[in-house]
Amino acid sequence: MEMQNTYRIGTGAGFSSDRLEPAVDLIRHGRLDAIIFECIGERTLAFGHRDRRADTTRGYNPLLERRMRAVLPLCQAAGTKIITNMGVANPHAAAQRTMEIAAELGLRGLKVAAVTGDEVSHLIGPETPLQEPGCRLAETGREMLAANAYLGIEAILPAIDAGADVIITGRVADPSLFLAPMAYYFSWAQDDWHRLGAGTAVGHLLECAAQVTGGYFADPGYKEVPDLAYVGFPLAEVTGDGAAVITKLQRSGGLVSQRTVKEQLLYEVHDPGAYLTPDVSANFSGVHLADDGKDRVRVTRADGGPRPAQLKVTVAFDGGFLAEAEISYAGPGAADRAHLAGAIVAERMDKLHGSNGPIRIDLIGVSALHASAVKYPALAQDVRLRCAMRASSQSEAELLLWEVEALLCCGPAAGGGYRGHITPSVMTYSAFVDRSDVQPQLEILST
């Protein structure tokens, strides 16, 4: 039987630090029309802005050079378009660096597009309402680092139309990175809510890479995943109605099943009937899944309605420093000694140092992640005390590390294995801006 006209789209990365070799494998053997590298999170975007402030030629994904070096020649040879938000806070610099790498590799005739316009700090002011704290920006008392609107397919379509082989964006809604080339290929109208909703479901399923191919799924004895060490990244065979088969290379590890697809379909979804992106209000509640051979699941009946009137903006603020320090206790009474050590740290941080923020005390091996949920018998004989707090300055953060390290001589018996680290932090809140105030821009570079 002749296959209907399909668009083959794969995932090259599902988060900023994702693996590279599954992407290379997929490009080599997947016969892809496009591969998408999704690399921005709420935190990584803010860190990108920080990098860019320190050096105007930086602010893009730290793995961009390594990734481009590996995939540019393969994608050019295979005719596979690359679309990525690896531009993070500086798509222009990322595109320029990509051009330099292409030149070093001797690649000719390559068109690289930088999509910008997501940076909207000029639209955000002291009076801007922030969604989650439910206050105005000025009331946070914090310094704004950056504000980025989630752009949609409108921002990417002109770059495809201009014939770009590599399209590098900043903040674009994750599913939109996938939806744009599908919508272009099948000429879906920008108010064809049914197909845009269906394509958004496909993009959403692909956007976290291995999370639909057996990653983040294995539970030995209950959910077995073959060859997870070499889990492959997904690809979708999309048809003009927006239906798709989610699959992976047979040579790769992992699996695609209705179970992996279901888990990913609702991942980070709230109302399944109204998954909002800049392009559409997608409706996943009627999605139908069917097996279509080994590691092949057919996804149909995703739908959509009119897109939201406003665009969501991530506003990032300086979040001070996260201080974390740990020390271990083992043998009989380990939990009691760790508990005592934690109480000493809390007491001294409060009384001697006047620390005003909360200090979290975890007894790893007894109760940590779900500390207050479950009462464990404190019989564990291998316990790690973790103390954590937020500090507004490096020196305040250092006090916590000092107090935990001092337990070595001054604390309970037999503590060892101190480690401490201080991590600069950002905080992010959401705001909304009118779509008409945001103007995506396109810049094309060619070798």
Next chain:
Amino acid sequence: MSVSVPLRQIAHARSGDKGNRSNLAIFVYAAEHYEVLRQQVTAERLLANFGGVLRGPIKRYELPNLHGLNFVMDQALEGGVNESLNLDGHGKSWSAMVLALEVDLEDSNA
């Protein structure tokens, strides 16, 4: 006669975060267990069993064609991954935690 089993025996789950909001989707392996899930795994039961970790109010969405439920919790993550002092600031481990919940199956269902 009915038999009590951990939810893990009949269902799988995944949780995700957006800012300070968490979602937790639970799916039964076998379609015939969907009613067990729907009737016994309520927001109230989650709060009663895991109230120290999960916070209300919890909104529940039913997905009969996927044989699953989606629970959504606002203001759930101690400020979210950028603010929480919890090692699991995403709340990702919650999906495994809730599978410890006991559910009653009719003997013929077990």
